[in-house]
Amino acid sequence: MNELENVVRAYERASRAGRVTALASVVRVRGSTYRRIGAHMLITEDGEITGAISGGCLERDVHRHSIWVMQSGAAKHLMYDSTGDEDDDQGRFSLGCNGVVDVLVERLSPDDPVMAFIAGCLKGPHSGVVATAFAGNPVDPNAPPSRLLWCPGKEARALGVVDAQLSRVLLEGARSALASAAASARTFETEAGRVNVCFEIFGPPPRIAIFGGGNDAVPVVTMIKALGAKVIVVDPRPGYATRLRFLNADQLMVAEAQAAVDLLALDGDCLALVMNHHYPQDLAALGALLPTPIRYLGVLGPKSRTARLLEDLASRNIFASEAQLARMYSPVGLDIGAETPEEVALAIAAEMKAVLAGRLGGPARERNGPLHGRSDPVRDSLQQTNHEDDGGSMVAAGLSIGS
Numbered sequence: 001m002n003e004l005e006n007v008v009r010a011y012e013r014a015s016r017a018g019r020v021t022a023l024a025s026v027v028r029v030r031g032s033t034y035r036r037i038g039a040h041m042l043i044t045e046d047g048e049i050t051g052a053i054s055g056g057c058l059e060r061d062v063h064r065h066s067i068w069v070m071q072s073g074a075a076k077h078l079m080y081d082s083t084g085d086e087d088d089d090q091g092r093f094s095l096g097c098n099g100v101v102d103v104l105v106e107r108l109s110p111d112d113p114v115m116a117f118i119a120g121c122l123k124g125p126h127s128g129v130v131a132t133a134f135a136g137n138p139v140d141p142n143a144p145p146s147r148l149l150w151c152p153g154k155e156a157r158a159l160g161v162v163d164a165q166l167s168r169v170l171l172e173g174a175r176s177a178l179a180s181a182a183a184s185a186r187t188f189e190t191e192a193g194r195v196n197v198c199f200e201i202f203g204p205p206p207r208i209a210i211f212g213g214g215n216d217a218v219p220v221v222t223m224i225k226a227l228g229a230k231v232i233v234v235d236p237r238p239g240y241a242t243r244l245r246f247l248n249a250d251q252l253m254v255a256e257a258q259a260a261v262d263l264l265a266l267d268g269d270c271l272a273l274v275m276n277h278h279y280p281q282d283l284a285a286l287g288a289l290l291p292t293p294i295r296y297l298g299v300l301g302p303k304s305r306t307a308r309l310l311e312d313l314a315s316r317n318i319f320a321s322e323a324q325l326a327r328m329y330s331p332v333g334l335d336i337g338a339e340t341p342e343e344v345a346l347a348i349a350a351e352m353k354a355v356l357a358g359r360l361g362g363p364a365r366e367r368n369g370p371l372h373g374r375s376d377p378v379r380d381s382l383q384q385t386n387h388e389d390d391g392g393s394m395v396a397a398g399l400s401i402g403s
Contacts, residue, residue, distance in 0.1 A: 002205055002228025003051050007042045008119050010050035015110040020045040022066040023115075024105045026053050027134050027198035028185035031083060031099030037183040038200045045070055053103055062103055069105045075144050077134060078103040102185075104134050104145060104198075113159060117149045118202050126151055127203030129174035133166065133195050150174040165190050173199055205230050206269055206356060211257055211285040212276035212300075213240030219345035220273070221246050227353060229271075234260040236281065257285040261292060268293040271352055273332065275300035283309055287318050296355045297324075298332035298348060306330040334361045 007023075014021045026039040034055040041051040041059065043066040053062060058080055069076050080101045108115060114130060121128040128151035148170035150156040156174070161167045169188050177184055177199035185198045206229050210217055213235035221231050225248040232251040235241040241252040253260050266272065272294050274285045282299070286309050289297055299306050306328075310320055320328070333347030334354070354361035 004040065004118070004202070005122055005205075005228070007040050007051045008115060008122060010042050010044075010048070011108060011112075011115050012119070014042075014044045014048075015108075018110075020070045021108045022069045022105055023108050024053050024062045024066060024103055025132075025198075026101060027104045027132060028102035028196065029099060033099040033101050035101075037185055037198060043070075054101070058101065058103070062105060066105050069107050073107050075107070076105045078105065102134070104132070106145070113157070114147060114149065117151075117157075121151065121202035122204060124204030126153070127178060127201055128152075129178050130200045130202065131170040131174045131177075132198045132200070133161070133170065134198060146170075148174060152178070163190065163192050166192065166195060169195070170197060173197060177201060206271060207232065207264075207266070208271045208273065208352065209234060209260070209264060209266060210273045210275065211235070211260075211289075212274065212278075212281070213237070213242075213245060214275065214277050216277075216341040216344065217275055218245060219342045220275070220348055221249055223345040223349040224352060225249075227349060229352075232260075232264065234285075235276070257281065258288040261288040266292045266294050268295055270294045271296035271298075271355070273298040273300070273348065275332075279309075283312055286310075287313050287316070290318065290320055290324050295327060296352060297328045298351070299328060299330035300332050302331060329355075 011021055011023070022043045024041040024043065026033075026035055026037055029036060034057075035053055039051070039053045041049060041053045041062065043049055043063055047063075049059065049063065052059060061080075062078065065076050065078060080103065083098055083100060117128060117130065128149065131148040131150070133146040144160060146161045146166065147159040148156055148161060148167065149159070150171060156167075156171050158167050158170075161170065166188075169190060173186060173188075178201060181201065183198075183200050185196065188195050188197060208224055208229045209232045210220060211234045213233050217233065221233060225231055230250045231248070232253060233241045233246050233249045234253045234255060234257065236254060236256050238254065241254050243249075243252060246252060253263070255263070264270075266289075270292075272289050272292075274282050274289070274297070276282045276285065277300075282301075286297075286299065290313070299309070313320070329351060332351065333344060334351045336343070336347050336350070338344045338347040351361055
């Protein structure tokens, strides 16, 4: 379960128990910040907190404001600016990030339509967009936000939007956000004045199918489940794809590879990993997965073994196209010197995360431009010119995998 699913479930539990809740959301950032647009934190009236909107530096103050919000019912727009001197304690927060974070805190009703919409998007099959107009001109930082909820193929639902022009602006912006697959904050000039809008995209988590239920698949499942993915373990051998071995798996299939692929209907948002440690089964799995539109196909083992698998498939008139080979990762995982099953699982999970984020997975310190930017990773690795956008830039430890 990912962080957002945890937030939604915590809200649903609190609502059933009759507890008052508040939702804190990052709606705009400038410069370098720890969390980006779309980070959420749910606070209940008895102090339970789910999710996070920073690395721990803002949560206490946001919690303090949320108490007022839950008692008054009024929304609150908070701005945290860490672009000044970190040694200056005149009202600033020593975030160490050199950025500005806008946080919207709202009291939630027991049947909140936005939370219901988000919950529906998380269940799939399609993604949706929540457009939030959180401040206008003249600016009233505590005014209730206006929203538009939109999912392709369905009629948009406006909440608190009384201006027809604003409604059109929100819908056009929502379509643009979904097409770019990126959350964003934009400012629009309307007849009623300037409006700041946050666009968030909500959709089902990626499905990752692991073909092979051996011992080394256990830490892989644990690792990628921690990233919030839905994990399916497939193995035709009795005693392998069992609940006793894979407590965290979302689905277990005791089936041959082709039958499993047919049933799963893997699409372009899915990832797959072949690790049977059994050549005929790996051959069957690779042959079944190659024609699918999955965006990532990892194959455990050395290059020579994968080359042999491809040759044997070719002898059966199953040829891998250039596009299919471009989606294949073998040897699988980032090059971190992994030896143990747990280390290999870390390398694989990190590579999957990098692919989902459109990154190469190199050291973060070698990335040109903003660490949270969504620009093309190949271009970033080749160009030596720095550029900045609303993501800012920051010096970070670790690998650049779209954290």
